[in-house]
Amino acid sequence: MARMKFLCDADRCIECNACVTACKNEHEIPWGINRRRVVTLDDGKPGERSVSMACMHCTDAPCAAVCPVDCFYTTADGVVLHNKDLCIGCGYCFYACPFGAPQYPKTGNFGTRGKMDKCTFCSGGPEADGSKEEYEKYGANRLAEGKLPLCAEMCATKALLAGDGEVIGEIYKERVETRGYGSGAWGWLTAYNDKAS
């Protein structure tokens, strides 16, 4: 089984936000929730870089460790998913997550959060693959259809890569060698304890 990972090549990302839009459209994500976002560092200065960030599907996921109701699980593909029927909306996964991935719909007064929502690596949730329930709660299950996450699939500059960690790591390494520079695979050290270059 492949170990699925994301890799954002910041030297290629042009901050077009197509990945963000594609994700929102593919999964019918409600207003106020962004499973993926683009953050620009040193905006307007020399060396400006943009990074597209979502759940990195960590090897030793902090969200899963701190969850008081144990609603997370890791699939055979190494994707970190959660069960919305179990989530109590405590918000702890957001505190623990190094990438700010968990999002919550505001459902009540004060800070009442609804069920947590995050990137599923386009692979749904615990419900039957491709079922209506799965789609409503987690969005499309592209992995079950043999497709990779849409954000990376439609990235115009192929800055965002998604797939077997070894394959995308090799692609990135080759790029860095060919062009002679690379500002690193953002988040890899934190998420996978690994540098891609």
Place this chain on the structure above:
Amino acid sequence: MTRISAAVRTIVGALALVCAIALLTPAASTAQVNPNAAAVSEEQLLNQSDVIRGLGTIPDTKSYVLEHPAGREWRVFRTVWLKWIGGVSILGMLALLALFYFWRGTIHIDGGRSGRTIVRFTAFERFVHWLTAAAFVILGVTGLNITFGRALILPWLGHGAFSAWSEWGKYAHNYLSFAFTVGVILMFPMWVGQNFPTKADVEWLKTGGGMFSKGHGAPAPAWKFNAGQKMLYWFIVLGGAAMMVTGYVLIFPFYGGLTVGDMELAEIFHGGIGVLFVALILAHTYLGTLGMEGAFESMVDGTVDVNWAKEHHPLWADKEMAQQPLAGGPGLVTSTPAE
């Protein structure tokens, strides 16, 4: 012909010159501008601060934080440290109380019951106490569930039932926090006058309040509250204030520009003080019920036996008896000046 040979000479000469330059500067092909020269690297940014922040294009400004690996330190607090602090303080307190009970047993009224009582707590004082206490029990149980439930209750209830219980627990914890807040806010002015340290407290502390000697010596001096109770009072007021502040930060997440780091800090204090609170209240509950004869009724009908008052709060008892009409029948062990 001569023009052609001249042109060839020029071209060959130019090529030779280019080759010579290329040979003389072997790095010329890679000497192009490195577009990455000014670019930041992840490692460099993480060494500078514990958060990598940039600019985004969506209204949620929290999302402008690209990375925040410090969350992993909070994870260690939550999954390791808090469990140890809570486990050691709560189980340790239970063990100490059990040992104390087996060694000392229930502390009886030495002189027996006189059958006459004096008022110790007014209806309002009892109301405030039980409001705070009832809210505390629910807050304590539901709070401990968030930290220890997954390890202790989940395997026994199963995922579905445990989540349902935890979600209700979360709501109870959030909403009953207001009852607890009201209780502590009322308790502060209500008893603050009787909780400032006095000379008697030094005496009381020297003998441990007589708790650790089985002999029936002279009672340790105390006014309405002894030194131990005063410490408990100040812990409840100050610790309660800390629990309220951190708790409301957690109920109103990210309000007023709070960052993830602030939220984590609030949780660290809320959890850490919370487990100590539970441990202390266990001791308070023990001494108010099983541990001491004649104490619990002061929080039921508000009165205590006169002999109990003389043995545990002698200074207060003398003062009160001079002012209060005694209720009850004969049998009073007196030390009044008339004798």
